[in-house]
Amino acid sequence: MSSQTYPGKGLPPLQLVFALNEELKHTAFSPSLTADQLAQLRQDTLLALSTICDWGNSFAGISRIPSDVLALIPTHLSSHKDRLRASFVCRRWRETFLQCAELWSELFLSKGEAYLKTFLDRAKGSALDVIVDAGVPASIIGLLSSHTKQFRSLRFTRHKSRDIQRFLRVNSGPLPLLRTLEITTTERNSLGTEEDGEEASGVITPPPAPLFNNATNLKVFSFHSDSGWSPSLGYFTFPHLTSLWLSAKPRKICGSQLLDLLEASPMLRTVRIEAMDFVVSDLRRVPKERVVVLHHVDSFDLSLIGGEPIYQFAAHISCPSASYTSLGRTGHHRKTFLKYALPTPDEWHAIVHQFTRNPAEEVAFELLRDPYATSNTDDDGREEYHSPYYSTYSAWEEHDVYPEVARIVMDHPHVSNISRLRICDGFSTACSPAAARSLRQLFKSLGPLDELTLHRCYLPSYLDLFSDFCEDGEKKRAIFTPIKQLTISHCEYHKHLTRIENLAESQHALGIPFERIIFRDATRSKEIEQKLRTWMDSGTWVDSVEYWYSNPKEMEISIID
Template sequence: MAAEETLCSARAELQRTATFMSLESVYRSIDCAISVLADLRQQLNNFAPVHRLPPELFSIIFTLATHIPRRHQDVFRLQDDRRSRDYVQPRSNRIAIIGQVCRRWRAITLDTPGLWTYINVAPGCNQFKAYLKRSRSLPVSLSLNAGVPEVKDALSQLAPRLSRLDLTITLLPSEEITPSIFCINAPLIRCATLIDTHVFLPMPRLDHDPGPDVKWIELFGQRESTLEALALALPTTWLPSNTFTHLTHLLFSCHSVISMGPSVLLTLLANTPRLEFLHIINLWYYNKISTLGAQPVTLNHLRSLVVDGSRWQSLCHFVARLSIPVRAHVTIVNTQAESLRGVHVPPLDHKSPVTNLEIYVIGRKLQVFARSEVLDFVLHWWPDDGYDVPEPELHKFFTPFTVTSFKLKLTDTKATARGTDKLLTELASFSAITDVEVYLDNQSPSLSHGPSYGKVLHAIAVGNICPALSHFILTIEGSFPVDHLISSAVEMARERASRGSPLSRVVVRSLSGSPYRRGLDITPEYVDLLRAKFAPYVNTLEVHHFPEPPMRVVDQRWVVGGAEKHWSLYEGAKPQFLGPYEWESAKPGLTTYVHGTNRIAPRSA
């Protein structure tokens, strides 16, 4: 009440003396009134439930809301068009927005130095200086574009406190980024991304003489580096000579040196004993560089290897000299096989021959999963120009006659139809396949009537592909006319039986893709119809129906847990999955018909 009476008295006094006030006195009175209103609004805010929280809890909440890994997730966020990649600036710090909510929140943010440790503003500006002051003595992360003139001075100033550096070249010629910039003494640094956005472009054919030899430098003034993650994609003539005893993530572009040879890359990898994630962009060596003397390298902790764009000979020589653990994931993107001259063992067969093969085609994109006893491979292609499915020449990647299991999914577009003949020619050399699964869904309205699956089944029928086939699975997702496809499968079974190579087992599976795609109407009458069609030509017929699983999760076999700890992977490192969803979660309630007998599998606990 006393405050209200004081304000009323002040207002009455102002009204009484207003006519005698000078202009300067009016301005001072306005400033005073604004301050009083701000104090009253602050008091009003105190009645809000959120302001019952103590400042320490607010600091924790603000820190989580602006967590550093979230700030760096767009380091490699480049446009999808591989021919014109424009750099997208990482999202700015949101703490400034939080500080504008109210006076109390601003005071808390200013008193929480950990909120100001991520700096992505131009060095030398007032905001840069404010961040340095408010972060006090804590380690800082710095995100810079090399187009600003004060880069070297900023790095020298922050070196003792630098924990992360994201340096992107978009404006200056890369030649101006000299090694001396990175010879600063930064004992606390844990992550560095040094990239030129142009190195993400496809590598041109370079057959001329190589340039100067590589110059080896010590990054950040340490012989034994403290780095845990390093992205080095600068077209320079130098490479780090450090021993990276803590490094687990490495992204490396072979644009990084002018005279790239196999021994250069392997020498770098030999200094990374604990490497878990290796991503190589544009793996190539000059034609005139000898591969002799390149010592093999063993990476005992490697979990994922991605090669995005490579020359065939370079890939073969690199894989032949790299030893990685069993079940490590290997992804190879947009690599065209060339001559096998000088290549004694296909690159995917160095550890163990490939035995399982999955091929998925959607439009002009082609994806191959190849599995051996010890390694898993993902091969992915998408053409930059033209309209046809790529011709990868799979027999140059692994030995065809060791493959025994094959899975195929086609989306029947015009581009897919044109590529089917090429695919069948490729599969003709896979003579040891005994198990085949053909997967069909209704992504295209004309899919069940398209020519691609008919061509595949006809080739199997006449023995042009898979002459040793004994088990055949037809998987159908969604509800749509499949009579033509079923008839083609029956004709395939009949033709093989007439040629003396009958199928021992045929499985027809129906998958309910969603409440709106219920799958085939699997009834005893429909099973009897299928049995009548297949029974004369096969030993065993099975019909399965899978209800909709609790959750459909997109298969991301190439994304290994922990791969995105320091940055979100660029799109080349995790190509879109073209195959079907996983359905193992649909086993409870599975209905199975075997030659007309109906049994319900017991539900799992």
């Protein structure tokens, strides 16, 4: 090789590679080349190889995606990591994705200053989704101060009141685009101890103004507290809020403040509240005549852990357009719990009229023996009322709740419209005479039923009501409402096959046979299938069995038409 040049210098990349290849076949490397010449040779060679790789990539299918289609790919990748990986597929993809500002709009402040600056630059003026972990230095938080108008969502994780107020002091600008705010607090504070004296003493200085009062267009607000601290609900005022999720399970909340928050958010459509309890003394100060009307709420869910005044609070709420309402409470069995497990007639009357717009079609009550009891009112365009309570094995001896449950159902103003009844009693074997009378009265008060479901029940307590009951001591059987479908779910039905057959025979003799019976259990009985055929409407009974699994330990068997 010449000491002044190398073969192919100045040639196009492909010809350069060929020239070098031919020369090196016949000539040994000449150490007479200078360092600058070697550097130039390396640069030209790398350029040639890069160009060749690009030519080769152009034949790959992934590189033939039209530019307009390629630009849409980031919008269909929901995972932040997937979007980043996609930007490294090839040079063309990366160049395209760097121009997609939305790809870089999700900011994790915990990743550091260089990351944040890079993403802010690439996001340009697009809306930002900001995730703030506890312990983020003020210097990093300050980088956002000129971008507050771009905030679309803010999520605070593992924070305390002081952390959030510090963030707002640094970023005090307007938040016109902020639509979603999520705050999660914990017991542990990772910001250090130099300012912990105030919170360690249990005293938290309230902010001079409501938190995030510059978020005038906020739509979704979620607050979750897994610690002993939760803020005053007076900290928040969002007039355009449509979704509220408040979870403060370790603490009691002030009912009056919650009412104020709901009243200040007239556009709410979804409300979900979970707490330990209400502050009873505070709730008692709320005037009985005060009712907060939430005209647009479609779903209202209130759950307390052992809270006694849940129905008292619900009586101050009106959701005339709600299609789903849930009032739930859990706790350990004790007389006081059972006493407050069900609403008083006045509370029930207020709740029914304030939460019901359309006639109810379904009613269910659950008597559970596990540590969690729920009551919810559900319907997919229908009204459904659950009247639950928590019970232990000795509960029946201390408090017979069947009459109360039956009373609640029958007090419903639209009881004649109910077409589905669902019962779960936790396999209780104690059905007192008073309970039996209440259930008979309940069954007789209902109109024709599309479905009666017995789930985890002691079947004799219910089946005997139909087959053995006599009207006022007379020798004739009572005629109950027709039932189109009987569903027996996880009730150990194989132990009571005779009772089930007798009930089907009885209904057939009365001229109101079941159209369909469904068994949901882990075992199938061919015997009961054959016997029930005699008493079923042959036009709707078909020997069809479907198997599917709701969980790995449970198989569901349905005999359907």
